[in-house]
Amino acid sequence: MYTIGQLSRLSGLPVKTIRFYSDSGVLPEYERTPAGYRLYREEDRARLEVIRTLREIGVDLSTIRGLGDRDLRDVLTLHLEAVETRLRSLQRTRAVLRATLDRTDPTDEDLRRLNALGRYGAAEMRRLANDFADDVASGNAALDEWFACLREAMVPDLPDEPTIEQLDAWLELTELLATDDYRESLRGQGSDFWDDANEMDLAAWQQASARVMEEATAALRAGVEPDSPAAAPILARIVALNAEGRRQPYDAAFWRTLRKEYDEHDPRSHRYWELIYTIRGLQWPPEQVTAHRWIGDALRRHDHPAG
Template sequence: MDDENLLTIGALSERTGLTVKTIRFYSDKGIVPPTCHSPAGYRLYDVHALARLELVRTLRELDIDLATIRRILVREISVTEVAGAHAAALDVQIRVLRLRRAVLLAVAERGSNPQEMDLMHKLVNLSEAERHRFIHDFIDDTFGGVDANPAMVELLRSSMPELPDDPTPEQVEAWMELVELVQDNDFRTAVRKMAEYQAKERAEGDTTGLHHDLTETMCAEVGRALAADIAPDSASAADIVDTLTARYAETFGRADDDQLRRWVLERLAVANDPRVAQYWQLVAIINGWPPLPDLGPVFTWFGQALHTYLDKQH
């Protein structure tokens, strides 16, 4: 062996940037044994030992344990297998760190106390199935046991909040608020009444669905009235009421009369709970959807206009 190509432990330290103590440790553990010894007993290393040591250094920087490194060096497992496993583990660690960062930013923005911070941390670290359980429990409690509109129940179950792996503080805060909302007994009672009202309507023959077209028409007509600052008790409002009640009559197969208008007013009173709008807004924030239109002002204006019309009939 050409002694000129051998490196002392000090030279090896200079070449790799590792300390002499670290190299000696790897040598004593048999991970990077010396190639040979000098006549004076000093450890000497060739280029193969240098390459082996550099590989060990790289693997340790990737936080791979010595037992696994030893198996790689004796070719029990491949670098490819180890890299894949550690990349997957890092994905989990990165997700955890991102969640922690989002929780801390949300805590800072909300001015949370330690108890709320602890709760928030626990909620965001739940599995997806555990998070969905909050919503399913809410649906089971409010819609279970009554023949409510099945399209509404399906919409709720299919529109689950999906907290991303890298949530924003706003999404973490929205998730916290959503959990608080679906566990609120007053809100559950209000939604239960909506479900019971739907069941009563179905028992009386209403088998229609969610009426997206009707809602869009109402938003368009009332939206123009709101933009034009048309008062709900004005003559112009009466024309809008006529247009919309005609659409209701067509959709539900009913006569467009005072009885229909009282029925529409009753439906609006049941549906116009701002907490329902809050529920969908929070789901939209968590899922990264575009902001949803606020139907509260639309329902309120239309309800006032209907009240005005009906009052004038008496």
């Protein structure tokens, strides 16, 4: 057993520091003497060395207090993750500062960007995207499963040296994810489809959707205009494939339903993925988006063969 003075001499730390660690709960004393002096054990001496090392590399007291008897490897792994997160945040800030200073006359918008980036790192973006997906799915099993497949794609990694365009896309993405009106729009958009999807064969629907994309992209590559007579038989096959995938009859009513879905598609969804592509430095739009635009345009210009 050591008194606080003995522990101070053995560790080289001031009594005041050890007392502070004890009062903070990171190094509780083992017991006290009848006179009220704190007593520590040999294992407390060893723990004090760990605390000192962790403090020297920047681990905060609340983290140390919550570690309890966890393995030291776990402690260091957690700290490494925290350091890497701070480094990425600092790199983003550095990129903004460099880009801002390259301008002859920085503006208030540059300050807004710096402030916002301090609030929205990768962890905040991931939490926001998860909350967005849970809110839009609203307990629908099929929609929740679909979001589960998209969650990784929904949260892009900001480059270590992002451009101003990528930084602005990152901030716009956080604003879009938090927009209640957009969430409400997506809950209503295609609600009938997702309600029926719980009873659908999703694998068969995905296969049909893949064939729809093949038909539409082939038309695009062949230069078939959506309002041309040549588009009509291609569109008929696309609508029939959609009906097959959803186990719906291929008739004029389904044709109108599909047209309505394309007409009511929220343009902010395209903007969402455009922002993702901008952050990742990819060319927009991808062929799949162009193919869906072709289908929407063709549906507005052609009716079901039966009228």
